[in-house]
Amino acid sequence: MGDYETLELILEGPVAWLIFDRAGDGNAIDARMFVELEDAWGRLEIDEDVRVIVNTGNGRSFQTGLDVRQLASNPEALRASSRQTRDFQLRMTGWHCGVTKPIIAAVNGTCAGGGLHFVADADVVIAADTASFVDPHVSVGQVSAFETIGLLKKAPMGVVARMALMGRHERVDADRARQLGIVSEVVPADRLRARAGELAATIAQQDPGTLRALKQSLWNALEVQ
Amino acid sequence: MSYEHLAVERHGPVGWLINDRPDLRNAMNSAMRDEFADAWTELNEDPAVRVIVHTGNGRDFQTGVDVTEIAGDGVGFERYRESMEDFDVHFTSWHQDVWKPVITAVNGICCGGGFHWVADADIVIAASDAQFFDPHVSVGQVVAIEAIGLMKKMPVEAVMRMAFIGKYERMGPERAYELGMISEIVDPPEQLRERAQEIGETIAKNSPAAMAATKKALWGALEAGLTDACKEGAKHLVSMWGHPDQTEGPAAFAEKRDPDWETI
Structure with a gap:
């Protein structure tokens, strides 16, 4: 599945890998990735061979949010992203795109700003010991709104609010993120993909219908005040 | 007082x-x-x-x-x-x-x-x-x-x-x-x-207006379910569009100087 410019998509049996692939730019979301993400999530959702999706990044960063400068040079993409933001009709994460299969985020490095969408919206999150959140x-x-709103539904608000208000002046490291339950496991960076693959294979053994029902009921619980 | x-x-x-x-x-x-x-x-x-x-x-x-x-x-x-x-x-x-x-x-x-x-x-x-x-x-x-x-x-x-x-x-x-x-x-x-x-x-180095809107979005999220909270959050997010701090922030970053934020 090599027809994306900004993403790498790999299928390994029941496990699909959706990998951010703009390593030179911190995997930031440019106009192209903005479109490709929606397409890729949709494709993985309808592919019946795919039972679990792992989301990670190539290079040193996991994901650093919207590439605002690049987006600004593409008026059409900028308008689309502005409209989607204003109406909260984003199509960047599995949750935005209505993916019903389990998603594991494997945070391989810096996760900044809009990158936090992919942590907030995943079902399971693990991280490399080199990962950081800002x-x-x-x-x-x-x-800061959607990402931190999503996080505070899932982790203690005080630390999420601190991250939002400290801005670029403070980072949460992988160990603290694990302690707070933002991630569930921290592994050496060179073990991250192997471990994510193991977890995905374990989850993929379960009945897909059961997983779908479970995912739906748990996320619905976040919709109640 | x-x-x-x-x-x-x-x-x-x-x-x-x-x-x-x-x-x-x-x-x-x-x-x-x-x-x-x-x-x-x-x-x-x-x-x-x-x-x-x-x-x-x-x-x-x-x-x-x-x-x-x-x-x-x-x-x-x-x-x-x-x-x-x-x-x-x-x-x-x-x-x-x-x-x-x-x-x-x-x-x-x-x-x-x-x-x-x-x-x-x-x-x-x-x-x-x-x-x-x-x-x-x-x-x-x-x-x-x-x-x-x-x-x-x-x-x-x-x-x-x-x-x-x-x-x-x-x-x-x-x-x-x-x-x-x-x-x-x-x-x-x-x-x-x-x-x-x-x-x-x-x-205090961060944009006061952006922080106020962020705070409203986050506290609002305690009052609502996830999707509704995001929809409300979108209003606070959009409230900053066109605000001078949105141009001042990136400009100061590019010029490696402290931003000069609007007072609220």
Whole structure:
């Protein structure tokens, strides 16, 4: 499945890998990735051979959010992203795209700003010991909303609010993220993909219908105040 | 304004609200309760204040309502009946719609009603000698509002345990940190204020308007389910579009200088 420019898609039996592939730019989401993400999630959802999806990044960063400068040079993409943001009709994560299969985020390095979408919206999150989490929005005059709202539904609010208000001036490291339950496991960086693959294979042994029902009921619980 | 039971100070961009009844472990009598409303509003409306730190004078942060006043004048808790029934209360930053970042810095004991300011702050740090417990049920009282606020923000079992065990067990700062109830332990305890000021000054480097909108989005999320919270959050997010800080932020970053934010 090599027809994406900004993503790498690998199928290994029941496990699909959706890998951010703009390593030179911190895997930031440019206009192209913006479109390709929606397409890729949709494709993995309808592919009956795929039972579990692992989401990770190539290079040193996991995901660093919207590549605003690149997006600004593409008026059509900018308009689309603005519209989707305004109406909360984003199509970047599995949750946005209505994916019903289990998603494991394997955070391989820096996860910044909009990158936190993919942590908040995954079912299981593991991280390399080199991973870190930072939300620079307010340091550049931007509001932090969807990502931190999603995180605070799943982790203690005080630490999420601190991350949102400290902006680029403070990072949460992998061990603290594990302690807080933002991630469930920290492994040496060179073991991350192997471990994510093991977890995915374990989950993939379960009945897909059961997994779908389970995922739906748990995420529905977050919809109740 | 001047206050009898609180101290209000300003250090650079950081406004300080300090509980000031140290001989009574900063317990809140009705006069102090009224002063809180004014003090939060004063700091919120001062454009020079970008971040607010709340702490206590003396050994302890806060120990809830002043029971000697309650027990001493025959009026008892009846004085608070109407405001509690209507939930028309004004002693925390959340009650007072403060949209500047609020840091609670817990020194010593925080118990009972003291949890109001843990639950209602954005960021909570504590000195290494801090202790948390909730004695309400041990003295025949119901704990509701403080515990409800905490449950929205941290693992629920720990809150329930404190509520039911009452005065017979205390939580130390290490456990509070593990649970995410606080985000930092300051050791030695004497450095608590210095560290709170430092965090305040760091936060003051960020866009005040963006932080206010972020704070509204996050606190709004406690009132709604995930999708509804995101839809509400979108309104706060979009409220910054076209704001001068949105161009100033990236420009300052590119030019490697401190941003010159709009005052709110």
